[in-house]
Amino acid sequence: MANNSNISRHLPFGEKRDSRFYGQHILTVAQFDKTDLATIFEVAQEMRAMVQRVGSFDLLKGKVLTNLFYEPSTRTSSSFAAAMQRLGGSVIQINNVQFSSVSKGESLPDTIRTLEAYSDAIVLRHPERGSADTAARYARKPIINAGDGPGEHPTQALLDTFTIREELGQLDGLTVTLVGDLKHGRTVHSLVQLLALHNVRLNYVSPESLRLPAALQAQLAAAGVEQRQQPDLAAVLPETDVLYVTRVQKERFTDMAEYERIQGSYVINAALLRSARERMIVMHPLPRVGEIDMEVDNDPRAAYFRQMEYGMFVRMALLALVLGKA
Numbered sequence: 046m047a048n049n050s051n052i053s054r055h056l057p058f059g060e061k062r063d064s065r066f067y068g069q070h071i072l073t074v075a076q077f078d079k080t081d082l083a084t085i086f087e088v089a090q091e092m093r094a095m096v097q098r099v100g101s102f103d104l105l106k107g108k109v110l111t112n113l114f115y116e117p118s119t120r121t122s123s124s125f126a127a128a129m130q131r132l133g134g135s136v137i138q139i140n141n142v143q144f145s146s147v148s149k150g151e152s153l154p155d156t157i158r159t160l161e162a163y164s165d166a167i168v169l170r171h172p173e174r175g176s177a178d179t180a181a182r183y184a185r186k187p188i189i190n191a192g193d194g195p196g197e198h199p200t201q202a203l204l205d206t207f208t209i210r211e212e213l214g215q216l217d218g219l220t221v222t223l224v225g226d227l228k229h230g231r232t233v234h235s236l237v238q239l240l241a242l243h244n245v246r247l248n249y250v251s252p253e254s255l256r257l258p259a260a261l262q263a264q265l266a267a268a269g270v271e272q273r274q275q276p277d278l279a280a281v282l283p284e285t286d287v288l289y290v291t292r293v294q295k296e297r298f299t300d301m302a303e304y305e306r307i308q309g310s311y312v313i314n315a316a317l318l319r320s321a322r323e324r325m326i327v328m329h330p331l332p333r334v335g336e337i338d339m340e341v342d343n344d345p346r347a348a349y350f351r352q353m354e355y356g357m358f359v360r361m362a363l364l365a366l367v368l369g370k371a
């Protein structure tokens with residue numbers, strides 16, 4: 046993992062100086078290699094086993110996490126909070142910045158400086174691309190990017206990759222079909238980069254105006270990833286191992302008429318899935334707003350609710366690693 050921190054702090058008893066993750070920011074998936082993924086997933090497995098066995102335990106007792114969300118969230122915010130609490134730590138929850146001094150005009154750097162005085166790490170979601178990097182430039186405590194506008198959502202991509210591994214056993218050799226808003230979808234931007242560390246084939250199914258950014262396609266091509274634009278979802282379904290469905294990101298549109306025109310372009314339903322493999326999974330970072338019909342929920346291949354559950358274990362692992370206790 047690239048060293049993205051100049052933190053030098055006093056280490057309380059029990060913290061592991063040698064961890065590659067200790068005190069590091071988590072800003073982009075580009076900072077991870079396959080060894081890092083193996084470490085995170087191994088710790089996430091342990092977290093899962095511990096939660097199943099004892100529910101919660103005091104690994105991060107005395108530690109405080111700040112959840113700072115400038116954009117709405119259900120899963121990321123509450124799974125980080127649950128992760129911290131299950132590890133015996135506590136959480137400062139700022140879910141609605143309009144009731145914080147941000148509404149008085151306080152800048153992001155000053156907000157970060159304030160909250161790091163009270164906590165050991167900060168999870169940040171913000172509407173601007175690059176905001177997590179900005180925060181990290183001013184922070185002495187680890188910043189965890191929970192979504193920077195249409196940029197990245199690295200912890201989601203880690204849990205997505207963990208989900209694929211848990212559900213299908215491995216990533217190598219898989220065909221992953223990504224559907225929907227590949228232009229604005231930050232989960233997609235992060236996920237494809239982690240998939241590129243493996244031997245996968247990628248299919249892109251999206252309206253013309255919502256294609257994966259050309260720069261990202263070029264980066265993946267340079268990494269040797271086989272990528273194909275696919276005009277017809279039904280045609281690629283039979284060869285698909287992972288169907289990754291996304292929401293058209295309404296909040297990134299300035300022209301609502303355009304959003305209305307495009308929204309609803311793809312709907313996954315039981316009839317469509319009849320041509321899919323028996324051993325494949327349907328994923329979605331959620332929330333869904335009509336892209337997957339509820340009739341699919343009881344199909345064993347529907348992995349999106351399990352995916353959401355894996356998220357807490359992965360976030361427990363990240364907190365333990367970053368705070369030097371794993």
Ligand code: ASP
Pocket residue numbers: 192198230231232291292330331332
């Ligand atoms: N929850 C994910 C995100 O915040 C996906 C979405 O909102 O569509 O990026």
Ligand code: CP
Pocket residue numbers: 117118119120121122201330331332
């Ligand atoms: N997947 C995800 O980030 O969900 P939330 O937007 O609800 O946090």
